[in-house]
Amino acid sequence: MLTRRAALAASAGLLAAPALAQGDWPSRPVRIVVPFTPAGTTDIVARILAQRLTERLGQPFVVENRPGAGGNVGSDAVVKSEPDGYTLLMCTISSGAINYSLYGAKMPYRPDDLIDVGLMTQVPNLIFVTNALPVKTLRELVEHAKKNPGRLNYGSSGAGTSLHMTGELLKTVAGIDLLHVPFRGAGPMLQEAIAGRIEVGVDNLPSVIGHVRDGRLRPLAVTTATRSPALPEVPTTAEAGFPGVQATAWFGIQAPLRTPQPIIDRLGAEIDAVMKEPETRARVADLGGMPPGLTPDGGTSPAAFRAFVRQEIAKWAGVVKASGATAE
Numbered sequence: 552m553l554t555r556r557a558a559l560a561a562s563a564g565l566l567a568a569p570a571l572a573q574g575d576w577p578s579r580p581v582r583i584v585v586p587f588t589p590a591g592t593t594d595i596v597a598r599i600l601a602q603r604l605t606e607r608l609g610q611p612f613v614v615e616n617r618p619g620a621g622g623n624v625g626s627d628a629v630v631k632s633e634p635d636g637y638t639l640l641m642c643t644i645s646s647g648a649i650n651y652s653l654y655g656a657k658m659p660y661r662p663d664d665l666i667d668v669g670l671m672t673q674v675p676n677l678i679f680v681t682n683a684l685p686v687k688t689l690r691e692l693v694e695h696a697k698k699n700p701g702r703l704n705y706g707s708s709g710a711g712t713s714l715h716m717t718g719e720l721l722k723t724v725a726g727i728d729l730l731h732v733p734f735r736g737a738g739p740m741l742q743e744a745i746a747g748r749i750e751v752g753v754d755n756l757p758s759v760i761g762h763v764r765d766g767r768l769r770p771l772a773v774t775t776a777t778r779s780p781a782l783p784e785v786p787t788t789a790e791a792g793f794p795g796v797q798a799t800a801w802f803g804i805q806a807p808l809r810t811p812q813p814i815i816d817r818l819g820a821e822i823d824a825v826m827k828e829p830e831t832r833a834r835v836a837d838l839g840g841m842p843p844g845l846t847p848d849g850g851t852s853p854a855a856f857r858a859f860v861r862q863e864i865a866k867w868a869g870v871v872k873a874s875g876a877t878a879e
Contacts, residue, residue, distance in 0.1 A: 576636050576814050577610040583804070585641045586625025588618045588736025591708055592755035592838075596671055596802045597641040599834060603825045614641075618735045620654075621711030621878065622646030627659040634807040636814035640665065642805045644798075645712040648863035652871040653711045654878050662864060666810055667857040669822035670803040672840035675756045675773040676717045677785070678796075682769055684750050689771040689791035692751065696727040704730040705751035706740040710878045713800045714753040716867070717774055719874045724795040744768060755800045756781065756839030774798045781839035801863075803856055819853040826850060 583601055587593045594616060601612040617625030626646045632638040640646075642665070651658055678689060686692045696703050707714035710733045722729055732749055734740035737758040744752045745767050752759075752768070760781060762768045772791045773779050788796040804822060806815060825831055826843055827850055835841075845855035 576817065577608055579637065580611040580613055581636070582638045583612055583614050583641055584625045584629050584638065585614055585616045586618060586622035586643075586646055587616065587708060588738045589616050590741075590758065591737030592674060592758040592800070593622075593641055593643050593802055594736075595757050595838065596835070596840070599831065600641075600671060600804070600822070600825060603828070603831060604821060607821060607825070618709075621650055621709040621715075621733075623650060623654065623659055623711075626665075629805070630660040630664045630807055632807055634809040634811075636806065636810055636818070638807065639668070639818075640805045642803050643712070644800045644802075644863065644867075645709070645715075647803070647805065647860055649713065649716060649867045649871065650711045650878075651864055652868035653876060657878070662860070664808050665805040666808060666815055666853070667860050668804040668806055668815055668853050669819045669826075669851040670801060670843040670845055670856045670859060671822065671826060671851075672835050672843065673799050673801045674838075674840045675775040675779050676713060676753055676798050676800055677756050677759055677763070677773055677782075678717070678721065678771045678788070679744070679752050679754070679759065679763065679768045680771060681744055681747050681750055681752075682767070683747050684769075686771075687769065689786075689788065689793060692771060693721075693725045693727055693793075696725075696729060700728045701730065703750050704732045705753060706732045706734060706744060706749040707753055708737040708740055709733045709735060713798045714755070716870060716874070716876060717753045717796065717798045718751075719876045720796045720798065720870070721793065723874050724793050741768075757835075760839055772796075779839050781837060801859075803851075803860075815853055819851070819856075823850040823852060 585594050585597045597614050601614050604612040622645050629640040686695050705718045743749050763770045770785045772788045842849045843851035845851045
């Protein structure tokens with residue numbers, strides 16, 4: 552039989568094991584689940600972060616794409632994963648805010664199922680058209696759509712994304728009829744647009760900017776209050792005559808509920824440090840992204856990101872209700 556001292560020592564050892572594991576984090580590879588297809592903005596931003604965290608923390612941070620249902624499939628997989636700090640979610644404005652109201656009772660997880668760790672960047676959405684469409688400005692697109700009601704379609708990376716909602720805002724504000732064609736990610740949508748099989752598209756600037764610079768797609772307007780330094784020649788929706796069409800997409804990291812707080816704190820500090828690096832900021836800015844901007848020094852933190860996410864959930868619930876948009 553164990554002596555009382557031995558029993559206490561064994562018990563202390565068991566209690567110390569989780570703390571030791573947390574202190575050693577990460578001691579093996581970490582997955583970052585991207586709930587969209589490769590080549591989209593979520594994927595691009597996740598890989599920038601994964602590379603820097605790998606270099607800073609000495610363990611591989613591996614991106615895993617799990618698309619479907621506007622980001623819900625991959626997000627739900629993270630919610631159901633072990634809360635040990637080795638499975639993280641690259642969340643977006645859709646999976647982290649819009650979907651809660653758009654999917655309603657069909658939503659497989661709730662905000663409190665995830666811990667908000669840190670915001671990486673915010674980016675404009677870009678409204679664009681194929682080169683074959685005879686319009687060069689957003690107002691010309693609206694006029695063309697009014698002359699051809701129901702005959703134009705617009706593509707997005709999925710139902711519930713900010714791209715979908717930007718298209719719905721444009722329809723509502725401009726009073727036009729466009730058919731929404733959702734894809735499983737920005738990559739497939741952009742391929743169809745370049746091939747001319749959809750006429751209009753909405754995408755996050757980082758994933759579409761290369762096609763715009765190469766002349767394969769024609770930009771009409773960015774959906775932020777000011778022009779993007781990455782495409783300074785492209786007007787804002789307000790400058791184009793439609794100030795009500797504004798949407799800023801964002802991308803951050805979340806973890807499953809009950810992930811140990813020491814891991815959350817360390818990861819949040821690492822994300823903040825990465826996003827303050829001049830090299831990282833330059834890479835993100837070249838793609839059209841902006842700094843997190845949640846803390847007084849322009850960075851991020853778990854607490855600041857949590858407050859931001861809650862504000863976004865409330866904001867987009869109002870937009871979904873006003874637009875009448877659905878997940879179908």
